[in-house]
Amino acid sequence: MSEHDHDHPPITDGDEPAAAARVRALEELLVAKGTVRREDVRQMIDWLVSRSPADGARLVARAWIDPEFKERLLGDARAAALELGLDPGPSPVVMAVENTPAVHHMVVCTLCSCYPRALLGPPPDWYKSLSYRSRAVSDPRGVLSEFGVELNDNVELRVLDSTADIRYLVIPIRPAGTQEMNEEQLAALVTRDAMIGLAQPVATTPAPVH
Amino acid sequence: MRYRVGERVRVAARAHEGHHRTPGYLKGKTGTIERAHASFPNPETRAYGGDGLPEQPLYLVGFVQRDVWYGYQGRASDRIYADVFEHWLEEAQ
Numbered sequence: 601m602s603e604h605d606h607d608h609p610p611i612t613d614g615d616e617p618a619a620a621a622r623v624r625a626l627e628e629l630l631v632a633k634g635t636v637r638r639e640d641v642r643q644m645i646d647w648l649v650s651r652s653p654a655d656g657a658r659l660v661a662r663a664w665i666d667p668e669f670k671e672r673l674l675g676d677a678r679a680a681a682l683e684l685g686l687d688p689g690p691s692p693v694v695m696a697v698e699n700t701p702a703v704h705h706m707v708v709c710t711l712c713s714c715y716p717r718a719l720l721g722p723p724p725d726w727y728k729s730l731s732y733r734s735r736a737v738s739d740p741r742g743v744l745s746e747f748g749v750e751l752n753d754n755v756e757l758r759v760l761d762s763t764a765d766i767r768y769l770v771i772p773i774r775p776a777g778t779q780e781m782n783e784e785q786l787a788a789l790v791t792r793d794a795m796i797g798l799a800q801p802v803a804t805t806p807a808p809v810h
Numbered sequence: 811m812r813y814r815v816g817e818r819v820r821v822a823a824r825a826h827e828g829h830h831r832t833p834g835y836l837k838g839k840t841g842t843i844e845r846a847h848a849s850f851p852n853p854e855t856r857a858y859g860g861d862g863l864p865e866q867p868l869y870l871v872g873f874v875q876r877d878v879w880y881g882y883q884g885r886a887s888d889r890i891y892a893d894v895f896e897h898w899l900e901e902a903q
Contacts, residue, residue, distance in 0.1 A: 693847065693848070710833050710835075711831060711833060737835065737878075737890055738835075738879050738882075739883065740884065740888070741883065741884045741888075742883070753885065755885075756885065756887045756888060756889070757875075757884060757885065757888040757889075758872075758888075758889050758890075758891060759875075759888075759889070759890045759891065760891045760892075761833060761890065761891065761892040761893075762893065763831050763832070763833055763892045763893045763894070764831050764850065764853070764868055764893035764894075764895065765847075765850040765868060765893070766847055766868070766870070766893050
């Protein structure tokens, strides 16, 4: 018996979620059949969680300061990533789209959770939620408003539903007041949500001290 | 690639047993080819251990939101884009 001086229900791991049990059973079967090795699964998970939005932010910051690089990024995001020494990941094609004062893009995957993981890391939980996936297509301005993005009436909104092999990356608008910033400082302003089109970067660095 | 950028296309309204990548909310809707991406393995056979061959041409298709959702609240020019495989597209009338 425990020496506790307080009562509480027994602490357990709880029931294994159905999805986790299914994945575990699948992995055991695939390993038993020799289709994959456990080490392959571990290495893939490590690669997935090692990716981060910092890579995508570097692409955006470079595009902000170098118009020719931006054209290359819009033309072939995979080649542009390689040019910066970034890992664009395995096969799926990445396509960059540019937000401007006239056009705003936002990205969703209504069928599952397709996302440019190689350049942005694992998607946020809300991106995989049923409510985001259904409302981002039918009420995108309402969703944007809940994320704090209020588009002017004269802005055309384009929702990209990544239904197949293409992964979309949004190049947000460079915020005002950042003329003096270098590439690294600019990259720090580019959030994950901004590259999904659910946020607009703002200049957060205070004015230089004189 | 059978369709060209700017061409009007309709997404086939047929049902499909099993895995496919054509969202139901676009079936029967008419849009415009925005980009002819390339050909990719067919997910409908690849999902079941097949090789996905022959590869199928994939297009980025744009739709006017008000054509997709009855009572859409946003601007008339708001659009929605999705990647649709060629065998799910038909010439629009």
